[in-house]
Amino acid sequence: NFVLTQPHSVSESPGKTVTISCTRSSGSIASNYVQWYQQRPGSAPTIVIYEDNQRPSGVPDRFSGSIDSSSNSASLTISGLKTEDEADYYCQSYDSSNPVVFGGGTKLTVL
Amino acid sequence: QVQLVQSGTEVKKPGTSVKVSCKASGYTFTRYTMHWVRQAPGQSLEWMGWINGGNGMTRYSQKFQGRVTITRDTSASTVYMDLSRLRSEDTAVYYCARIFLYGGNFYFDYWGQGTRVTVSS
Numbered sequence: 141n142f143v144l145t146q147p148h149s150v151s152e153s154p155g156k157t158v159t160i161s162c163t164r165s166s167g168s169i170a171s172n173y174v175q176w177y178q179q180r181p182g183s184a185p186t187i188v189i190y191e192d193n194q195r196p197s198g199v200p201d202r203f204s205g206s207i208d209s210s211s212n213s214a215s216l217t218i219s220g221l222k223t224e225d226e227a228d229y230y231c232q233s234y235d236s237s238n239p240v241v242f243g244g245g246t247k248l249t250v251l
Numbered sequence: 252q253v254q255l256v257q258s259g260t261e262v263k264k265p266g267t268s269v270k271v272s273c274k275a276s277g278y279t280f281t282r283y284t285m286h287w288v289r290q291a292p293g294q295s296l297e298w299m300g301w302i303n304g305g306n307g308m309t310r311y312s313q314k315f316q317g318r319v320t321i322t323r324d325t326s327a328s329t330v331y332m333d334l335s336r337l338r339s340e341d342t343a344v345y346y347c348a349r350i351f352l353y354g355g356n357f358y359f360d361y362w363g364q365g366t367r368v369t370v371s372s
Contacts, residue, residue, distance in 0.1 A: 173355075173356045175358045175359075177296075177359070184346055184348075184362035184363065184364060184365055185296065185346075185359070185362060186362070187358050187359060187360060190356065190358040191356050191358075196360075230295065230296055232296075232358075232359075239298065239301070239310060240286065240288075240298035241298070242288075242295055242296040242297065242298065243295065244295045245295045245296070
């Protein structure tokens with residue numbers, strides 16, 4: 141089994157850019173796509189990035205995703221931060237033995 | 252529009268079972284796989300298992316193997332998640348989530364509103 145490790149929390153000011161990392165413990169990050177979900181308090185998660193760097197329709201282009209094989213990690217970057225971006229963010233991936241694996245989640249505070 | 256509507260809050264005693272339902276509408280039920288994901292208070296998301304809406308095939312997380320059963324009723328477009336031998340650590344919000352499968356990838360594109368299950372003596 142592999143683990144996806146995220147920072148517990150990040151904070152940044154409105155208008156700035158923040159990056160949330162997601163590091164895979166074993167196996168290559170590039171072997172299986174990474175998705176990112178946003179979860180606001182009291183609500184179900186919603187998809188913001190799929191297939192490492194693709195945005196579903198309706199997600200602002202302020203959200204972007206990438207992977208870095210050298211650090212075996214994926215990243216979610218949110219630019220032009222808005223107070224409405226304040227939420228928990230979860231990365232998710234899989235492999236042949238583990239159909240769905242979620243990261244521990246990162247609480248984004250926009251202050 | 253796609254909707255997943257789950258059953259209401261449950262309070263259960265340790266050692267008993269809970270059955271949560273998820274009624275789907277707005278799409279062809281048998282063409283999609285439904286997953287169950289839970290979230291304990293203040294914790295991350297935890298995958299439990301899935302069921303193929305068409306052929307009823309299931310797969311469960313090793314953590315829940317033997318305690319969880321996922322079934323479906325195609326005539327009612329409803330998926331059920333049954334968790335037995337409940338313990339306090341099973342206190343969580345339980346979500347059903349539909350998978351959008353394409354090429355070699357998938358993601359959860361629609362989620363139910365969540366069902367809060369509290370296990371307490």
